[in-house]
Amino acid sequence: MASANDTRPRVLLLGTIEHAHSTWSSISSIADIITPSSTNRTAFIAESLAGAFDGCVVAYRSFDSFDVTGKVDDELVAALPPSLRFICHNGAGYDQVSIPACTARGLLVSNTPTAVDDATADTAVFLLLGALRNFAVGMASLRAGEWRGAAALPALGHDPQGKVLGILGMGGIGCNLARKAAMFGMRIRYHNRTRLEPGLERAIGVEYVNFDTLLAESDVLSLNLPLNPNTRHIISAPEFAKMKRGITVVNTARGAIIDEAALVDALDSGQVSSAGLDVYEEEPAVHPGLLSNPRVMLIPHMGTWTVETETKMEEWTISNVRMAIESGSLRSVVPEQR
Numbered sequence: 094m095a096s097a098n099d100t101r102p103r104v105l106l107l108g109t110i111e112h113a114h115s116t117w118s119s120i121s122s123i124a125d126i127i128t129p130s131s132t133n134r135t136a137f138i139a140e141s142l143a144g145a146f147d148g149c150v151v152a153y154r155s156f157d158s159f160d161v162t163g164k165v166d167d168e169l170v171a172a173l174p175p176s177l178r179f180i181c182h183n184g185a186g187y188d189q190v191s192i193p194a195c196t197a198r199g200l201l202v203s204n205t206p207t208a209v210d211d212a213t214a215d216t217a218v219f220l221l222l223g224a225l226r227n228f229a230v231g232m233a234s235l236r237a238g239e240w241r242g243a244a245a246l247p248a249l250g251h252d253p254q255g256k257v258l259g260i261l262g263m264g265g266i267g268c269n270l271a272r273k274a275a276m277f278g279m280r281i282r283y284h285n286r287t288r289l290e291p292g293l294e295r296a297i298g299v300e301y302v303n304f305d306t307l308l309a310e311s312d313v314l315s316l317n318l319p320l321n322p323n324t325r326h327i328i329s330a331p332e333f334a335k336m337k338r339g340i341t342v343v344n345t346a347r348g349a350i351i352d353e354a355a356l357v358d359a360l361d362s363g364q365v366s367s368a369g370l371d372v373y374e375e376e377p378a379v380h381p382g383l384l385s386n387p388r389v390m391l392i393p394h395m396g397t398w399t400v401e402t403e404t405k406m407e408e409w410t411i412s413n414v415r416m417a418i419e420s421g422s423l424r425s426v427v428p429e430q431r
């Protein structure tokens with residue numbers, strides 16, 4: 094005889110809930126939560142194919158679930174239960190999830206736009222100022238017991254006031270950064286796949302330019318676009334060559350937007366004078382040429398690393414899970430599937 098529980102929806106939890114515990118409990122009152130017992134991709138695929146997740150309609154996934162499942166690609170999607178219809182990804186960037194693979198299987202994917210905007214833009218401002226002002230050089234010499242440096246003083250930095258900030262990618266984070274950078278007296282230009290409405294451009298005080306102009310005329314270039322096959326290495330040797338000599342480059346998006354080896358060459362040649370990076374091509378590995386260069390301010394992917402933002406991201410993702418269960422739709426479907 095079927096029990097009452099047989100009719101409850103099932104949710105697959107990939108990763109952990111670290112902050113939004115009471116919101117997550119509200120999901121467990123309307124659904125059964127299934128967690129994998131496997132700890133690597135091969136075992137996860139076998140567990141799924143053996144039917145452990147059968148009946149799950151929606152999956153919550155966090156970045157750290159990558160360590161167990163690897164990328165959500167064709168192979169993984171093929172192993173997921175036929176009942177699964179939604180993947181709710183906790184993160185603004187969703188390059189760990191192959192959208193074509195999910196679309197082909199009829200799986201809808203959501204991410205967490207807007208929840209990350211302030212924290213990521215704040216990180217970009219920190220890196221922008223730190224790189225422009227050579228603070229990383231001073232911080233390293235101070236910790237080495239050499240005050241401002243034993244052999245030579247750090248080179249004088251530059252003020253942001255009056256400098257041109259070029260923003261590549263004008264979504265929520267780009268717009269948020271533009272507003273913040275304007276407070277530092279920067280002149281903001283941007284390039285984006287689609288141009289903003291003129292009213293919004295005026296409201297945040299940004300000027301639209303083409304890609305080459307952005308490269309050629311910016312004093313600081315900030316990357317704020319998603320990583321996908323079209324944007325991978327969008328900044329490589331030919332693009333560095335088009336930039337103003339002595340530019341500062343800031344990346345809080347994804348490492349592979351920049352060809353990291355080409356960035357190292359551009360830093361070594363002086364074409365790029367300094368950089369501020371939160372993200373790397375092969376995280377957690379960082380190119381040795383970046384680690385050894387004191388003119389590069391480095392953070393280990395901490396753009397959203399605050400209690401408030403991590404909580405907001407979990408809450409947002411859980412709201413997608415709830416919507417999937419209750420109304421068979423998602424609050425924030427990724428743009429490719431809209």
Ligand SMILES: O=CC(=O)O
Nearest residue numbers: 184185186209397
């Ligand atoms: O890197 C952080 C995010 O994509 O949310």
